[in-house]
Amino acid sequence: METKPDINIDRSIGDFHYDVDYEFDAGTGLTEKTIDYICDVKKDPDWIREFRKDALRKFNSMPMPTHWASPDLENIVFDNIRYYLSQGTQPKRSWDDVPEDVKRTFERLGIPEQERKFLAGVEAQFDSEAAYSNIKAAVGEQGVIFVGSTEGLQKHPEIFKKWFGKVIPTGDNKFSALNSAVFSGGSFIYIPPGVKVKHPLQAYFRINAENFGQFERTLIIADEGSEVMYMEGCTAPKFETSTLHSAVVELVALKGAKIQYITVQNWSSNVFNLVTKRGLAHEEAEIKWIDCNIGSRLTMKYPGVVMKGRKARGEVISIALAGDGQHQDTGAKMIHAADETTSNIVSKSISIGNGRATYRGLVQVGRHLKGCKNNTECDALLINTDSRTDTYPAITVRGKENACQHEASVSKISAEQIFYMQQRGIPEGAAMSLAVNGFVNDLVQQFPMEYSVELKRLIDLEMEGSVG
Amino acid sequence: MSLKIENLTANIGDRQILKGLNLEIPKGQVHAIMGKNGSGKSTLAKVMAGHPDYEVTGGSVTLDGLDLFSMGEPDERSRAGLFVAFQYPMEIPGVTIANFIRAALQARLPEGEELDAVEYYEELYKKMDALKIDRKFTSRAVNEGFSGGEKKRCEILQMAMLNPVYAVLDETDSGLDIDALKIVSDGVNAMRSPERGFLVITHYQRLLDYIVPDVVHVMVDGRIVMSGDKTLAHKLEAEGYDWVEKETLATA
Numbered sequence: 001m002e003t004k005p006d007i008n009i010d011r012s013i014g015d016f017h018y019d020v021d022y023e024f025d026a027g028t029g030l031t032e033k034t035i036d037y038i039c040d041v042k043k044d045p046d047w048i049r050e051f052r053k054d055a056l057r058k059f060n061s062m063p064m065p066t067h068w069a070s071p072d073l074e075n076i077v078f079d080n081i082r083y084y085l086s087q088g089t090q091p092k093r094s095w096d097d098v099p100e101d102v103k104r105t106f107e108r109l110g111i112p113e114q115e116r117k118f119l120a121g122v123e124a125q126f127d128s129e130a131a132y133s134n135i136k137a138a139v140g141e142q143g144v145i146f147v148g149s150t151e152g153l154q155k156h157p158e159i160f161k162k163w164f165g166k167v168i169p170t171g172d173n174k175f176s177a178l179n180s181a182v183f184s185g186g187s188f189i190y191i192p193p194g195v196k197v198k199h200p201l202q203a204y205f206r207i208n209a210e211n212f213g214q215f216e217r218t219l220i221i222a223d224e225g226s227e228v229m230y231m232e233g234c235t236a237p238k239f240e241t242s243t244l245h246s247a248v249v250e251l252v253a254l255k256g257a258k259i260q261y262i263t264v265q266n267w268s269s270n271v272f273n274l275v276t277k278r279g280l281a282h283e284e285a286e287i288k289w290i291d292c293n294i295g296s297r298l299t300m301k302y303p304g305v306v307m308k309g310r311k312a313r314g315e316v317i318s319i320a321l322a323g324d325g326q327h328q329d330t331g332a333k334m335i336h337a338a339d340e341t342t343s344n345i346v347s348k349s350i351s352i353g354n355g356r357a358t359y360r361g362l363v364q365v366g367r368h369l370k371g372c373k374n375n376t377e378c379d380a381l382l383i384n385t386d387s388r389t390d391t392y393p394a395i396t397v398r399g400k401e402n403a404c405q406h407e408a409s410v411s412k413i414s415a416e417q418i419f420y421m422q423q424r425g426i427p428e429g430a431a432m433s434l435a436v437n438g439f440v441n442d443l444v445q446q447f448p449m450e451y452s453v454e455l456k457r458l459i460d461l462e463m464e465g466s467v468g
Numbered sequence: 469m470s471l472k473i474e475n476l477t478a479n480i481g482d483r484q485i486l487k488g489l490n491l492e493i494p495k496g497q498v499h500a501i502m503g504k505n506g507s508g509k510s511t512l513a514k515v516m517a518g519h520p521d522y523e524v525t526g527g528s529v530t531l532d533g534l535d536l537f538s539m540g541e542p543d544e545r546s547r548a549g550l551f552v553a554f555q556y557p558m559e560i561p562g563v564t565i566a567n568f569i570r571a572a573l574q575a576r577l578p579e580g581e582e583l584d585a586v587e588y589y590e591e592l593y594k595k596m597d598a599l600k601i602d603r604k605f606t607s608r609a610v611n612e613g614f615s616g617g618e619k620k621r622c623e624i625l626q627m628a629m630l631n632p633v634y635a636v637l638d639e640t641d642s643g644l645d646i647d648a649l650k651i652v653s654d655g656v657n658a659m660r661s662p663e664r665g666f667l668v669i670t671h672y673q674r675l676l677d678y679i680v681p682d683v684v685h686v687m688v689d690g691r692i693v694m695s696g697d698k699t700l701a702h703k704l705e706a707e708g709y710d711w712v713e714k715e716t717l718a719t720a
Contacts, residue, residue, distance in 0.1 A: 411561050415520060420558035423517050424572040424626060425546035434571050438562025438609070 014235025152188025186216030283309030304333030549633030616643030
C-alpha cells in the first residue's frame with residue numbers, strides 16, 4: 001500500500017499521522033463478537049476469554065459516573081470506536097524488522113534515539129499492539145522480564161495469573177471494566193528478588209488511527225528487595241473525532257521492593273484519557289507515581305497505592321496542565337492498610353484560558369492502625385481570569401496515633417504580571433512558560449534529567465499554543 | 469536621534485488621561501517630568517510600554533524614528549530598546565531573578581542562538597555588586613517578598629542588564645530611604661551615555677539632586693505645560709504647582 005506524504009503536521013510534536021495498512025481490524029462497536037475476534041487474533045487462553053466477557057457484562061451494566069464526574073463523558077460514542085487494530089501480535093526485537101510505515105513514526109518521536117542514550121529497555125506500542133519490544137542483554141541476563149501483556153500471558157502464566165486483575169478488580173469502575181474486556185498491549189514486567197535495574201524501562205504508547213480506542217494493560221511485579229523505574233510517554237495526532245485511551249496499570253511491590261512509575265503524557269485535545277492506576281505495596285515496599293498530564297480533552301486519573309504491609313510507603317507526585325478547552329481531573333488515592341505506613345501526595349495544577357483542573361484526593365487510614373502518616377499538598381496556578389480549579393480532598397483518618405496534614409494554595413498569574421514580563425522583552429507565550437516552569441520547578445527536579453527536559457519542552461509548546 | 473512624543477492622547481475606559489502630549493528627548497539627555505498625582509505621569513509610562521488597559525486615541529511615539537505603536541506587543545517595544553522601571557513592580561512567583569533576566573536576554577538573540585551562561589552570570593554578578601544587591605538574590609523569585617527599596621534596585625538591575633536605548637523611570641524614588649536612593653541614582657548615572665536617553669518621572673525634586681536632568685517638564689492634566697532647566701524643579705519644590713496652573717490658565 002502506498003503511504004501518503006507527511007500530512008496533518010502541526011507545531012506540536014505528536015500531531016502527525018501516516019496511513020498504515022492494518023492486518024487485523026475488529027471494526028467499530030463493542031459486542032461479544034468483538035471480544036471473540038480479539039481473543040482469536042491474540043490466541044488468548046479460555047480463562048482470558050471468560051475474563052473479558054465477564055468484564056463486558058460489567059461494563060454494560062455500570063452507569064457512567066456522571067453523578068460526580070464531568071458530563072462530557074456522555075459524549076463518548078462507544079459504537080463509533082474501533083477496539084482493535086494491529087499489523088500482527090508479535091513485536092519485533094530489532095528496529096530493522098519493524099515495518100517502515102510504523103518505524104518512521106517512532107523515529108520521528110525520537111524513541112530509538114532515546115533507547116540508545118539512556119534506557120534499559122523499550123516497548124513501542126502502535127494502536128493495539130507493540131511494534132517493537134526489547135531489553136538490553138545485560139538486563140535480560142539478570143532475569144528481568146519485559147514484554148508485552150500478550151507475551152507475558154502466554155509465556156509467563158504462573159506469574160501473570162497470580163497478580164493480573166488482583167490490584168484493580170474488573171468492576172473497580174466502568175473504564176477498568178472496559179479495559180478488562182478489550183485490553184491489548186501494555187507491558188508485563190517482572191523483576192527477580194534483589195535485582196536493581198539501573199536504567200529506566202520505557203514504554204511508548206502511540207495512537208495513530210482515527211476513531212480508535214487504545215486499551216493497554218500493564219502489570220509490573222517487583223519481587224523482594226528489587227528496584228525498577230518505568231517510564232511511559234504517549235502521543236496521538238489531532239483528529240476531528242474523539243479518541244479514547246483507557247488503560248489499566250497494576251503494580252505489585254513485594255517486601256522491600258521499590259517501583260517508580262513515571263508518566264509524561266502529551267495527548268492531543270480530542271483524546272478522552274480515562275486511566276486506572278494502582279499499586280500494592282507490601283512490607284517496607286515503596287511505590288511512587290510521577291504523573292505529568294498535559295493535553296487531552298478530558299483526563300480522569302487518580303493513581304493510588306494500597307499500603308498493605310507494615311512500613312510500606314506510597315507517593316504520588318502529579319503535574320496537570322489544563323489548556324483552553326481541556327479538563328484535567330486528576331488526583332491520588334492512598335489506602336493505609338497496615339501500621340506505620342506513610343504516604344505523600346504533591347499535586348500541582350495549572351489552568352489556562354478556560355481550562356479546568358480538578359484535584360480529587362482520597363486518603364484512608366483504618367481505625368485499628370497506628371503510626372500512619374499522610375501529607376497532602378495541592379497547589380494550583382491560574383493563568384488569566386477564566387480558568388477554574390477545584391479541590392475535593394476526602395480524608396478519612398480513624399485510629400489514634402495517625403497523623404495527616406493537608407495544605408492547599410492557589411496562585412494567579414494575572415494579565416498585569418504577563419505585561420510586566422513582556423515589558424522586559426519576553427513574548428507572551430514565553431512569559432507564561434516561565435511562570436509555569438517556575439511553579440512546577442521543585443517537582444521537576446525530582447525527575448530523571450531526560451524527562452525534565454521533555455516536560456519543559458511540552459510546557460513551552462502548550463504555552464505558545466495558548467497565546468490568543 | 470530621539471524619543472519623540474507627538475500630540476499623544478490616550479484613554480482608560482471612557483476617561484481621557486493624556487490630552488495631546490508633546491515631548492522630545494534627544495539621545496544622550498536626561499529629561500524629568502514632574503507633576504501632581506493624577507496628572508497622567510504614570511499613564512504616559514504605561515501607554516508607551518503598551519499596557520493593555522490603555523487605549524491610544526491619537527498621536528505618535530517614535531524611537532529614533534521607529535513608530536512604537538506599529539510594533540504592537542509590549543515585548544517588541546522592549547526589544548526595540550524601550551525600558552520602563554515601574555512604580556509598583558510586579559511579583560512573579562516561582563521565577564527567579566536570574567532566570568527572568570536570562571529569559572529577557574535570550575529573547576533578544578536570534579532564533580537558535582543560546583546565551584552563554586558563564587558570561588551571563590559574570591555580567592549579572594558585576595551589576596548586582598555595583599547595586600549592592602546580595603548575590604543570593606539571584607535565586608529569589610522576582611520581587612516576591614522584596615522591600616520597596618529592593619524592588620527598585622531590582623528594576624535598575626534589569627535595566628543595567630538589558631541596556632535599553634531609552635529608559636523611563638516611573639517614580640523610582642518612591643519608597644526609597646536616602647541610602648537606597650543614592651545607590652539607585654549611582655546605578656542610573658553610571659548608565660548615562662551619549663547613546664541613551666532617560667525620562668525620569670517623579671513627584672519630588674529630591675531624586676533630581678542625584679540624577680541631575682538636562683530638562684525639566686511640568687505635566688498638568690495630561691499635557692506638558694512648561695519646560696525649563698533644573699532650577700524649575702527647585703522652584704516647584706519651594707512653591708508647589710499652583711502657580712504653574714495659574715500661569716497655564718492665563719496663557720490658555
